[in-house]
Amino acid sequence: MKEDQIIIIGGGLLGLATANALLDRGEKVLVLERSEETALETSFANAGMLTPSQSAPWNSPPDIARILSGIGRKDSPMTLSVKQIPSLFFWGLKFMFYSRPQSFERISREIFSLANYSKLLTKNIRDSENIRYDESTKGTMKIFRDSERLQQSFDFSKRIYGDSTTKLLNREEVIDLEPQLKEIKDLEGGLHYRSDETGDAYKFCKALEDIVRRKGGRILVKTNIKKIHVNKGKVNSIVTERAVLRARRVIVCAGSWSKDLLKDSGIRIPIRPVKGYSLTYDTSGINDKPKISIIDEGVHIAITPFDNRIRVAGTAEFVGFNEEIHPKRIKYLNAMLKLIYPDLYSKIDLDEGEVWQGFRPMSADGLPFIGETRVKGLFVNTGHGQLGWTLAMGSADLIADHVIGVETQIDSKPYLMNR
């Protein structure tokens, strides 16, 4: 087995983007994925947004209040299972600790910096490789039913991100931009994040997979990594169900499963799965359908139109790796779609919707982990939470530079393991 190749564990957005970035630096890579195919876990049917505009972590005081008020409930946008409280205890304390205004604002800026860099690299690969993934560059829009919250969010974008691409809209301007929102009676206004983009993350992954293979990268599916062996503080080998592979450099991109994989090597990483759902409906043949991706601030829901489909995504459940698709969740997402787009809702075939659930790999402070662990040769690129696609290409660029030992293009200190 070639020891000079870099082994990447996990074939989701982060694993594939990492492989691509290393190939561009002349390295040999082997991606190992346990599923039948790449990108079948959290990168499969997410909300489809590339949103530097949404760089704030999910531990703002209103979010924490929502999570706490959702304890034991299945009909609110954020829920916390009572059974999970012990395993979330220390993680939860950190999550709350980083919600202090100073940390919250610093972290929001640090995520924004990586998200913007990432968006540039996403555009670069789209243009250079001419890939298509139902992409749209119309931006995204957040809608508000409360004028005070609207103004606060606008001020936050300006003050924290120094973002001049966000436009404050009154009700009429929101409807001009997206006429299908006309039915919402209590709509106060919105924010148009003009530089955000959208698209289908799964299609993006498949395009990336082709690029990786074409550049000479190897991808093996149905390969479950059982253990990473460490010897005298250095990575030594990885153990699959069929073989032991010698390796000097390993990058863990295993999303929500990274924590358990790293634990045996003595590395503790504060990542917990936060479950979310999406529903995707066929909209081909329907006239007057939504054109721009929206986030509804009040109900924590995102709705993204693709070429001939529409996807409603959301909810945050702290329920561990519980894969149950709960009917109340589906009901909730459908109710939100009806509330926001009643006309479209009446025209779609509800029986043909594709239901999906995924586990966001959420770090306690909201920042991803990108860099070497204290085990020499063992790297991580994981913990991207609700923003894994938004941050994928930039994070891959940073980890690739770390692995080959050159200076990164943007400051990478905020994302290091020992930050």
Ligand SMILES: Cc1cc2nc3c(=O)[nH]c(=O)nc-3n(C[C@H](O)[C@H](O)[C@H](O)COP(=O)(O)OP(=O)(O)OC[C@H]3O[C@@H](n4cnc5c(N)ncnc54)[C@H](O)[C@@H]3O)c2cc1C
């Ligand atoms: C409802 C929802 C909506 C979202 N919307 C957005 C959005 O609009 N924009 C955005 O930027 N982000 C969004 N996200 C977040 C984003 O989807 C994730 O952050 C991202 O997919 C994480 O990618 P990943 O590669 O780290 O993890 P994954 O995609 O989960 O990939 C990890 C891979 O590792 C493999 N693996 C795990 N353990 C092993 C092992 N032992 N051996 C081999 N392979 C292993 C898994 O099978 C998996 O394929 C959303 C998430 C959800 C749930």
